[in-house]
Amino acid sequence: MTEAHLAGLGMAAAASSVLLLEGLAPALPDARVEAASASAAGPDPSPSDGAGDATPRASAPAPAPTHSDHPSPVTSYHIDARLDAAAHTIEGTAVITWRNTAETPIEELWLHQYLEAFAHPNTLFLREAGRRHRQSGLGDPGGLTVSSLVADELDGVDLWPHRAPHSPDDPADTTDIRVPLPRSVLPGEILTLTASFIARMPSLVERTGYARGFLFAGQWFPKLARLEADGTWAHFAFHPQSEFYADFGDYSVALDLPKDLIVGATGERIETRFEEDRQLLRYSVRGVHDFAWVAWDGFRERRETLGAVTVTLLYPPGHRWNADRTLAALRAAFPRFEQRYGPYPYSTLTVVHPPSFASTAGGMEYPTLITTGGPWFSWAGTRAVETVTIHELAHQWFYGLIASNEHDLPLLDEGLTSYAEARILRESFGPGSALAWPGLAISAAALQRARAATYVHDDVVVQPAPAFASFSSIGGLVYSKTAVTLDTLALTFGEAAVDRALARYTHEQRFRHPTFADLQRSFEHEVGEDASAALAAALAERGWVNYVAGRPHCYPAPASTAPATTPGVSGETCRAIVYRHGTLRFPVEIELRFDDGARERQRWDGKGPWIAVERHGPPRLIALQVDPARRIPLDTQRLDDAATIEPCPPSRSVERLAYLAALALGWMGT
Amino acid sequence: MSATTGSRIRCAARRVARQPAPLVALFGFRVVSAIAIALPVSTVLGAAVVGYPEGDAVLFEPGGELLVETVRLHHAALGAALGISFRWAIVLGLVGLVPLAMLLEAWRTQARLPWFLLVGRGLRRWPRFVAIFGLTVLAQSIAIALGVAFWPLGRSLGEAQGEVAADLVGCVPLALAALGVVACAIAADFARIGVVIGRGPGWASASRALEIGSRSPLRAASVWLACRAASLVVVLGGATLAILIDVHRPESWRLAAVAAVHLAVVGADVMLRAFFLAWATELVEDDLTPCRRSPRPAALRRHD
Numbered sequence: 001m002t003e004a005h006l007a008g009l010g011m012a013a014a015a016s017s018v019l020l021l022e023g024l025a026p027a028l029p030d031a032r033v034e035a036a037s038a039s040a041a042g043p044d045p046s047p048s049d050g051a052g053d054a055t056p057r058a059s060a061p062a063p064a065p066t067h068s069d070h071p072s073p074v075t076s077y078h079i080d081a082r083l084d085a086a087a088h089t090i091e092g093t094a095v096i097t098w099r100n101t102a103e104t105p106i107e108e109l110w111l112h113q114y115l116e117a118f119a120h121p122n123t124l125f126l127r128e129a130g131r132r133h134r135q136s137g138l139g140d141p142g143g144l145t146v147s148s149l150v151a152d153e154l155d156g157v158d159l160w161p162h163r164a165p166h167s168p169d170d171p172a173d174t175t176d177i178r179v180p181l182p183r184s185v186l187p188g189e190i191l192t193l194t195a196s197f198i199a200r201m202p203s204l205v206e207r208t209g210y211a212r213g214f215l216f217a218g219q220w221f222p223k224l225a226r227l228e229a230d231g232t233w234a235h236f237a238f239h240p241q242s243e244f245y246a247d248f249g250d251y252s253v254a255l256d257l258p259k260d261l262i263v264g265a266t267g268e269r270i271e272t273r274f275e276e277d278r279q280l281l282r283y284s285v286r287g288v289h290d291f292a293w294v295a296w297d298g299f300r301e302r303r304e305t306l307g308a309v310t311v312t313l314l315y316p317p318g319h320r321w322n323a324d325r326t327l328a329a330l331r332a333a334f335p336r337f338e339q340r341y342g343p344y345p346y347s348t349l350t351v352v353h354p355p356s357f358a359s360t361a362g363g364m365e366y367p368t369l370i371t372t373g374g375p376w377f378s379w380a381g382t383r384a385v386e387t388v389t390i391h392e393l394a395h396q397w398f399y400g401l402i403a404s405n406e407h408d409l410p411l412l413d414e415g416l417t418s419y420a421e422a423r424i425l426r427e428s429f430g431p432g433s434a435l436a437w438p439g440l441a442i443s444a445a446a447l448q449r450a451r452a453a454t455y456v457h458d459d460v461v462v463q464p465a466p467a468f469a470s471f472s473s474i475g476g477l478v479y480s481k482t483a484v485t486l487d488t489l490a491l492t493f494g495e496a497a498v499d500r501a502l503a504r505y506t507h508e509q510r511f512r513h514p515t516f517a518d519l520q521r522s523f524e525h526e527v528g529e530d531a532s533a534a535l536a537a538a539l540a541e542r543g544w545v546n547y548v549a550g551r552p553h554c555y556p557a558p559a560s561t562a563p564a565t566t567p568g569v570s571g572e573t574c575r576a577i578v579y580r581h582g583t584l585r586f587p588v589e590i591e592l593r594f595d596d597g598a599r600e601r602q603r604w605d606g607k608g609p610w611i612a613v614e615r616h617g618p619p620r621l622i623a624l625q626v627d628p629a630r631r632i633p634l635d636t637q638r639l640d641d642a643a644t645i646e647p648c649p650p651s652r653s654v655e656r657l658a659y660l661a662a663l664a665l666g667w668m669g670t
Numbered sequence: 671m672s673a674t675t676g677s678r679i680r681c682a683a684r685r686v687a688r689q690p691a692p693l694v695a696l697f698g699f700r701v702v703s704a705i706a707i708a709l710p711v712s713t714v715l716g717a718a719v720v721g722y723p724e725g726d727a728v729l730f731e732p733g734g735e736l737l738v739e740t741v742r743l744h745h746a747a748l749g750a751a752l753g754i755s756f757r758w759a760i761v762l763g764l765v766g767l768v769p770l771a772m773l774l775e776a777w778r779t780q781a782r783l784p785w786f787l788l789v790g791r792g793l794r795r796w797p798r799f800v801a802i803f804g805l806t807v808l809a810q811s812i813a814i815a816l817g818v819a820f821w822p823l824g825r826s827l828g829e830a831q832g833e834v835a836a837d838l839v840g841c842v843p844l845a846l847a848a849l850g851v852v853a854c855a856i857a858a859d860f861a862r863i864g865v866v867i868g869r870g871p872g873w874a875s876a877s878r879a880l881e882i883g884s885r886s887p888l889r890a891a892s893v894w895l896a897c898r899a900a901s902l903v904v905v906l907g908g909a910t911l912a913i914l915i916d917v918h919r920p921e922s923w924r925l926a927a928v929a930a931v932h933l934a935v936v937g938a939d940v941m942l943r944a945f946f947l948a949w950a951t952e953l954v955e956d957d958l959t960p961c962r963r964s965p966r967p968a969a970l971r972r973h974d
Contacts, residue, residue, distance in 0.1 A: 442738065
């Protein structure tokens with residue numbers, strides 16, 4: 001990335017930030033006024049769509065992000081690599097410039113060799129993958145062989161022979177290696193490490209490796225673990241349910257490849273040279289924490305500019321329709337993500353749609369490079385291509401710019417990304433955001449809510465990825481329950497308030513490595529203590545809620561309580577109880593329906609375990625429904641939200657199913 | 671379309687119009703059977719949302735939240751109900767061969783036969799119709815199994831040309847299997863017609879009818895596909911109307927209107943099916959009964 005380009009980006013970012021602050025500023029004084037009333041009455045259970053959101057508490061807005069706020073690099077990589085396409089190996093040298101950012105001297109380094117997870121069937125990754133039914137097959141094995149690791153500042157001694165032979169407590173695994181140092185590295189001191197390595201790419205597994213002529217190089221070089229401020233290394237053996245964690249740095253990567261390959265990579269290509277049958281490409285990018293690249297001679301390429309960002313879409317032949325849909329999804333989502341979560345500070349975004357034979361490379365995020373997927377015909381009426389595109393794009397913020405520990409706390413990347421994705425899908429496609437067939441529209445939110453409800457009692461969400469029982473459990477809890485929890489907070493406390501909380505979180509944690517406490521603090525500041533407590537209870541404590549409507553029971557009203565009624569019509573008192581099961585408390589509306597067709601809504605703060613609703617009639621209370629506007633998607637059971645003493649026969653189901661059966665009988669020949 | 675074919679189509683239309691009672695019986699049987707098949711599943715669905723004052727209209731709301739929730743919470747009961755419905759469909763599909771046989775029997779004469787006679791003749795033909803049904807299902811299953819088995823081979827043949835070509839070439843065995851299924855269905859209809867109007871012993875008239883049908887396979891397939899295509903158009907039109915009426919809204923007239931639309935669609939489907947049978951009957955009768963009471967001029971018959 002050139003300096004001139006960066007300056008231009010900086011101006012655009014500043015303008016975006018001003019706009020963002022302008023959006024936030026007017027809300028603050030009003031929010032303080034509302035806080036007083038909200039604390040007395042509790043949040044309004046039926047806020048208007050964003051405009052009148054209650055904001056119980058507010059403080060100074062987060063510092064404005066700009067494009068020039070690249071972090072000072074902690075772990076930078078200068079890599080020269082050569083691909084042997086026939087042998088599927090990448091031979092390279094990585095010069096790693098690392099700064100001790102802890103407040104204590106450091107006696108050791110920890111190096112991740114993620115590719116070693118595919119070295120043999122007995123690695124931690126493959127053992128656990130088989131057990132947990134995610135990815136049990138290994139074709140051609142891969143691996144990473146580091147031949148030397150030399151630090152200039154440590155007298156040029158090769159540190160690698162002194163390394164631990166395997167990952168801690170796991171002799172069969174070599175993905176997490178301790179390297180003792182000959183002397184302490186003081187706080188602020190810089191080491192320049194030179195590692196020589198050969199990456200043997202496996203046949204495509206877990207979004208890395210090759211398939212025919214296609215190569216996706218993810219986690220292909222030795223990576224330093226991240227040093228936390230207290231001097232401990234955040235290191236871990238590569239687990240199938242886990243992803244990655246690293247420090248920000250500047251990357252400069254030179255790739256020497258066969259000339260016919262079409263390449264996409266993290267960062268901006270700043271040099272292209274051809275030598276006989278080879279091409280030499282150099283990529284550069286500031287302020288990222290990983291580098292991945294993809295190469296295939298069959299790619300088609302489309303470019304588009306979104307603001308100051310050049311989007312390159314690489315896709316297989318025959319996927320023009322998918323390419324159109326991918327770009328349309330990017331156009332819809334990108335500006336909204338920038339508006340909500342801060343400006344995208346890089347000049348490029350590469351989107352890769354792998355061919356069908358390499359479909360397992362799809363659905364992955366790396367800084368400035370994402371992979372999508374789906375068959376060329378896609379399934380008519382579904383939004384699969386848009387969903388994966390928007391999801392992976394959201395990772396550019398929740399993972400890329402806000403670099404939480406994906407291994408220790410997957411909810412901060414996958415959970416927040418799922419919420420961001422669901423918002424865009426709802427805004428763009430409405431009730432048919434998952435499936436839009438004639439007469440049948442299924443929303444992504446409905447599916448997400450169902451998944452969350454299925455797994456809600458299984459485990460807490462705030463825990464390391466390997467601690468979950470299975471990948472399905474991660475899906476239901478980390479992805480869905482987090483998204484549904486945030487959606488519930490947005491619908492209960494106001495979407496604008498939740499937007500402000502996420503804006504604060506993303507601005508404050510930009511180029512940082514946040515924890516769940518940081519997210520909670522943002523909610524406490526911008527939405528209030530109730531919301532923050534609900535967030536913690538839902539995600540850190542296995543919290544759940546189920547509102548249950550009881551059937552009304554009517555009896556003759558005592559003469560003293562009966563209101564004046566129509567002469568000749570005896571008065572009745574009808575009573576029904578609404579229960580709140582579970583540990584979470586949200587204010588909720590209750591709709592009462594009467595036999596004359598009248599409806600009445602009343603509000604319940606939801607704090608007690610139940611509330612009795614009593615009405616004297618006529619008219620007679622015949623039904624009630626809790627949460628009629630569906631503002632609490634966290635409600636684990638929707639079918640018991642309503643109760644009536646005058647049930648309807650299932651006439652619509654009979655009619656529709658009988659129609660389908662009648663047509664089917666025709667096809668049977670009768 | 672040749673003049674012969676055109677006149678045969680006119681004759682088929684007249685044949686269908688000539689005997690409305692068995693046609694109505696076929697339609698009525700199909701509607702009643704369909705309700706019986708639908709009841710197990712709709713009972714489970716209705717019970718799931720019984721608390722909602724709108725009843726099962728909530729299952730049709732845009733976004734499908736309660737539909738998804740019902741499937742999530744009652745998938746076991748729904749699975750069991752679907753199993754019952756499937757078995758009902760098989761049984762009623764077989765029983766439905768009786769009114770079909772009655773219709774073909776009715777077409778054998780110009781006169782309107784009394785009901786008891788029609789039912790008796792329909793019941794007499796039923797065992798052979800069931801046998802034809804069984805053989806057809808067996809043949810269709812073999813066709814589908816072959817199509818699925820050869821699908822990977824087709825894919826691999828096309829893979830060199832890219833994944834689009836791979837999928838399209840892979841679909842060729844499936845398309846051939848679909849053609850096989852259609853051919854079996856048409857053959858079954860000819861066999862049934864042969865059983866009813868043939869005068870030969872045992873299965874001879876059925877095989878004779880099949881032979882007649884196989885003499886002009888393209889014409890038979892064209893008429894069959896035309897009837898099916900027309901049926902599909904009617905179904906799509908009905909779906910559009912049903913969407914516009916929007917059964918999710920609470921007013922009961924919407925349900926009645928959608929039910930009326932759907933009854934009309936099923937009626938049209940029955941008519942189109944009957945039309946194909948009538949056309950095939952014309953074709954077989956021409957050959958099997960040269961002195962039949964055909965309204966077509968003898969001169970036109972020579973062009974067959």
